[in-house]
Amino acid sequence: MFAWLFTSPSERRLLGTRPLKGPTPWVIAIMTFAIMIVAAAGLALADTAARVAAGAEARFSVQIPDGERNLGQVLQVVRSSAGVTNVVAVSESEMRKTLERWLGPAGASADLPVPALITFSVRPGVDLHAVEQRVGAAAPGAKLVAHRDLLGPLLRSLQALQWIALALVVLLGGACAAAVVLAARGALDTHRFTIDVMHGIGATDVQVTHLFQRKIAIDALAGSLIGAAAAALVLVLLAASSSFAGELMGGATLGTADLIILAAIPLALTALATWVARAAVLATLRTAL
Amino acid sequence: MGLRYGTGAEVLRDLDFRLSKGGFYFLTGPSGAGKTSLLKLLYLAQRPTRGRISLFGEDLTGAARDAMPQYRRRIGVVFQDFRLIRHLSAFDNVALPLRISGASEEEVEGPVREMLAWVGLADRASARPPTLSGGEQQRVAIARAVINRPELLVADEPTGNVDADMAKRLLHLFTSLNRLGTTVVVATHDVGLISATPGAQMIRLETGSVQDPTGSLRNPPGRQPGTPS
Numbered sequence: 408m409f410a411w412l413f414t415s416p417s418e419r420r421l422l423g424t425r426p427l428k429g430p431t432p433w434v435i436a437i438m439t440f441a442i443m444i445v446a447a448a449g450l451a452l453a454d455t456a457a458r459v460a461a462g463a464e465a466r467f468s469v470q471i472p473d474g475e476r477n478l479g480q481v482l483q484v485v486r487s488s489a490g491v492t493n494v495v496a497v498s499e500s501e502m503r504k505t506l507e508r509w510l511g512p513a514g515a516s517a518d519l520p521v522p523a524l525i526t527f528s529v530r531p532g533v534d535l536h537a538v539e540q541r542v543g544a545a546a547p548g549a550k551l552v553a554h555r556d557l558l559g560p561l562l563r564s565l566q567a568l569q570w571i572a573l574a575l576v577v578l579l580g581g582a583c584a585a586a587v588v589l590a591a592r593g594a595l596d597t598h599r600f601t602i603d604v605m606h607g608i609g610a611t612d613v614q615v616t617h618l619f620q621r622k623i624a625i626d627a628l629a630g631s632l633i634g635a636a637a638a639a640l641v642l643v644l645l646a647a648s649s650s651f652a653g654e655l656m657g658g659a660t661l662g663t664a665d666l667i668i669l670a671a672i673p674l675a676l677t678a679l680a681t682w683v684a685r686a687a688v689l690a691t692l693r694t695a696l
Numbered sequence: 697m698g699l700r701y702g703t704g705a706e707v708l709r710d711l712d713f714r715l716s717k718g719g720f721y722f723l724t725g726p727s728g729a730g731k732t733s734l735l736k737l738l739y740l741a742q743r744p745t746r747g748r749i750s751l752f753g754e755d756l757t758g759a760a761r762d763a764m765p766q767y768r769r770r771i772g773v774v775f776q777d778f779r780l781i782r783h784l785s786a787f788d789n790v791a792l793p794l795r796i797s798g799a800s801e802e803e804v805e806g807p808v809r810e811m812l813a814w815v816g817l818a819d820r821a822s823a824r825p826p827t828l829s830g831g832e833q834q835r836v837a838i839a840r841a842v843i844n845r846p847e848l849l850v851a852d853e854p855t856g857n858v859d860a861d862m863a864k865r866l867l868h869l870f871t872s873l874n875r876l877g878t879t880v881v882v883a884t885h886d887v888g889l890i891s892a893t894p895g896a897q898m899i900r901l902e903t904g905s906v907q908d909p910t911g912s913l914r915n916p917p918g919r920q921p922g923t924p925s
Binding site: 415417418420421423600601603604605606607608609610611612614693 | 739741761762765766767768769770771773779780781782783784788791792793795796797801804840
């Protein structure tokens with residue numbers, strides 16, 4: 408299956424050009440770099456979205472419209488509800504401090520109505536309706552909010568970004584394949600005379616194709632490894648810059664499976680380039696007699 | 697059969713002849729008569745635009761493209777412009793047909809050295825064509841054409857660039873191959889070459905048609921019906 412990779416020195420001399428010459432490896436290196444960065448961003452977004460969704464899935468808030476007045480009572484009700492855990496009260500003063508960051512001094516103004524908040528988690532099977540009723544009895548107007556509903560738009564945005572990243576990876580892969588087709592056709596034009604002589608002597612299309620396939624496979628492997636190394640360096644620097652990455656991506660990380668996917672990209676691109684080169688060369692040769 | 701390029705007029709028309717297996721033929725005619733086109737048909741670089749062509753007993757008119765290499769490997773060709781691969785050494789150029797046929801390096805080394813010695817280029821084995829003279833290139837081209845002991849040898853002006861002595865040697869090579877069973881077709885203007893080859897037949901082309909007043913090309917003497925031609 409891979410015999411074409413291990414050609415004899417005499418076969419390698421037939422094209423008269425050494426692999427790794429010309430722009431093909433560098434075009435593939437740039438494409439690999441771009442694909443790996445976009446793929447890493449997409450995978451990190453997926454990781455962030457998964458973590459946000461998991462965190463929000465069983466998390467709820469109670470908004471108490473009249474601030475501190477009923478906070479203690481509602482807190483007591485929530486804490487005593489069966490299946491409720493991790494109850495955290497956010498007082499009105501803490502809320503105002505938070506709002507000040509966004510609104511400035513206006514956030515601390517008494518004219519701005521600010522609810523008190525209680526956040527809590529629930530175990531599976533908890534009767535939320537009962538919790539809501541008890542809270543409502545303790546503090547009329549209090550509202551139970553599921554975090555997954557609050558975060559829905561954000562999660563949908565993250566999902567859209569993942570699809571955009573995937574589309575970009577596919578488009579860049581397509582551009583890489585197109586570049587390989589052009590490179591293969593260019594190589595065929597350059598070596599037209601040699602091919603004609605080989606055909607005249609009885610070489611098959613497959614024999615001729617193997618020469619080009621091998622050259623492009625080596626170019627693609629070298630280019631994709633260079634691109635992957637550059638992308639890995641950038642990703643490591645980004646990960647090391649925790650303040651930047653933390654703020655930008657919410658502490659997004661790449662898991663083992665993500666790293667395996669990223670590591671497979673240069674190999675997949677090499678395989679794609681080799682297959683495309685073979686198909687392009689065979690298709691072009693078939694137009695000859 | 698007939699042959700035209702694109703939408704132009706036919707360069708070969710109404711050709712109807714047979715080459716006897718093991719025959720020796722000289723193809724002659726004025727420039728532009730269609731000799732090179734006829735040779736292209738013989739070494740399967742062209743297909744006729746009408747009519748039929750059979751080689752080695754097989755009708756190749758509609759043969760699949762993938763089937764052509766196996767027939768081409770049975771044909772040796774000496775091109776008028778040599779068609780040597782410039783970046784390969786003389787050795788590698790001569791070895792090319794053997795390697796394409798799947799011969800191992802051990803099977804290539806001896807015959808190629810021997811053939812290069814035969815054409816007087818033993819000491820030029822590693823030279824590349826651009827560093828060889830026209831005559832040397834022609835001899836490399838001839839060595840490449842005959843290295844595989846082809847069943848059909850087609851040569852276009854094979855002695856055009858060599859001196860009289862070398863022309864004689866090359867003709868001797870062709871006749872030796874012919875005696876071993878190779879059918880030889882040589883396109884040439886060299887009357888000396890023709891007269892030095894008793895028993896050879898002439899195919900004269902004029903304005904795209906074969907002149908065959910006696911009908912001996914259409915029906916070679918001694919040819920049995922069904923004999924491969």
